[in-house]
Structures are given as structure tokens and as C-alpha cells.
Amino acid sequence: MTDENDTRKDDLKDGEALALGQQLCFAVYSVAHAFNRTYKPLLDRFGLTYPQYLVLLALWQHDNMTVKGIGEELGLDSGTLSPLLKRLETAGFVSRTRDKGDERQVIVALTEKGVALKTEAFGILMEIGKATGCSMKEAAALRSALHDLNRHLDEHNGA
């Protein structure tokens, strides 16, 4: 599959690029699923899904965000977030109120229960870091490589 007659230097041969792109995207795909499966049993105790947890993570770092702000943070749009946030509201973790100044905007804020969950979740979710089986250094390097990859893909897409 990689026997193309392409002898360019300083660049990927076409076949290699194809094979590698496939392997890389599939590896990312698999790991994303694996993370999901790892988090699920832990989050089930709180009645949370993984993306819901990501939204709470964002709010724990910076409370009172608009839907758009959360979307930019996580790379999601309102079509995904609106129903998700309603479920978080129903579950009592966040409140959704229209901004007085600009009534198009919905401000999402943590409730007391949502703030309390941060402390509660800390102890339980800690084991994920250990489940990765990585040393600090490895994990940091991997995270950095993923950020670079993300940036390149975004450039290729959006630009």
C-alpha cells in the first residue's frame, strides 16, 4: 500500500502519509472511546455523562459563562449544548438565565450543588490520571503533541 514511486525528500511519501494518517486518526478514535469507557462508571455515580462533565470542568475553572463561551472552550455548538445544559439544569448542577444586558445570551452558572460536586468528584476522578499509566513527563509530552496536532488540523479546516 506504500509502494508509490514518490521519492520526494523532506516530506512524506504519499503511501506513507495515507497509512500514517489512517493509523493516527484511528488511534485517536480508539483512545477517545477508551477514555469514555473509563470515565463512564465513575461519572455514573453522579448521573453525569462525559461531555456533561467536561462542561462542569469548564465552569469550575470559570463560572458564569455564556453558551457560546462554553462552546468555544469545548469546540461544541448550541445544537449540542442546549439540550445538554437543560439536562444539567434539570439535574440541579447549573442554572440558566438570560443576560439582562443582552437578552440573546444565556448565562450558565453553577448552583450550590454544582460547586459542591467539584470537591466530591475530586477524589473519585483522581484515579483516571493513574489509569493512563503514564508518568508526568510522558503525559505532558503526549498532551503537547496532541495540542500541536489539534492546532494543525484546525488550521487545515478553518483557516
Next chain:
Amino acid sequence: MTDENDTRKDDLKDGEALALGQQLCFAVYSVAHAFNRTYKPLLDRFGLTYPQYLVLLALWQHDNMTVKGIGEELGLDSGTLSPLLKRLETAGFVSRTRDKGDERQVIVALTEKGVALKTEAFGILMEIGKATGCSMKEAAALRSALHDLNRHLDEHNGA
């Protein structure tokens, strides 16, 4: 968030483990989405979705697989695959026939159109490898690190 009084050696401090696990899982989550967005416009030309493409990739490497076999390859179960394979069948890329020997099993095979797509898709999907912006070496290292991570997470889950 990381100011725990934990001074263990040779292991992650709790706070660091939490922060890193979060950053790592979020980075993977983001890159998976980014890959999806990158592939989508290319696959749209063939009327394929990303997971459908992954199924075809598996079949291009090894034709005539059972649903279970495909599921093991991709980490998906019949709940995901059954409707997906029906759509691929409707689109004319694969055929689904019961095994003569064991009628519980459904053999998924490429049609002529499905085989032809491999050649056709090659040229178009090649640019993904380049979109990663990685050198061969970087990509290979990243893929390897992801495989390790996947293995660790799987061990942590299934054991």
C-alpha cells in the same frame, strides 16, 4: 487545585494526576473531533461518515468479516454496527449474507463498488496525513504513545 500535601516519590501527586488526566482526556477528545471535522468534507463526496469509512478500511485490509469481527477490530458492538452496515449495504458498498455453516453469523463483504472505492478514495484521503502537520517520526511516536495509553486504559477497564 494541585496543592495537596502529597510528597510521594516515583508517582504522581494526586492533584497533578487529576489535572493531567483531565488535560489529557480533553486533548484526546478535542483531537478526535478535529479529525472528524477534517475527514467529513472529504468523505461527504462519497456519502460516507467517518465510522463507515473505518469499517471499509477494515474490509479493505480483510474482506468477508463477521459483524463481531468488525466490532472487535473497531471496538464497536452490534448496536452501532447493525444500522451502520445496513446503510453501507443500501449505499451499495457491502453485502450482508448469513453464513451457511452458522446461520447466526452475518458475513459482511465488499461489493465491486466497495472494492473500487478503495482506489478512488486513496488519492483524496491522502491529504489527511499531511493535514496532521507531523513528520513521519513524530506521527509514529504519537501513534505509539496512543497505543500504549489505549492499552493501559483497556487494562484498567476490562482487565
Next chain:
DNA sequence: TCCGATTAAATTATGCGCTATTGAAAATGA
């Protein structure tokens, strides 16, 4: 042979994610 257990696939229900559309509120501009 018959009965129970196991296996394979499909089905159902819930939730995520994207796109496109809608509708309302703001900002812009003649």
C-alpha cells in the same frame, strides 16, 4: 433425543454531535 447454556445479531432507548433552520434580539447604516 431433549434441555439448558452459550453465542451472534438485531432491536430498543437514551444521549452526544453535526448541520441546517428558525426566531428573537442587538448592532449597523442610510
Next chain:
DNA sequence: TCATTTTCAATAGCGCATAATTTAATCGGA
């Protein structure tokens, strides 16, 4: 001022992902 454009959120429709249930076929032992 009034009309156009832009922005933000919500909604509907499609497809993926998982768990739980259902149905059917195979295999094993009495």
C-alpha cells in the same frame, strides 16, 4: 428613524455509541 445585517440560542433530523433486552442458532451433556 427604519430597514438590513449580524449574533445568539433553540429546535429538528440524521447518525454514532452504549447498555439492556430479544430472538434465533449452536453446542454440550444427561
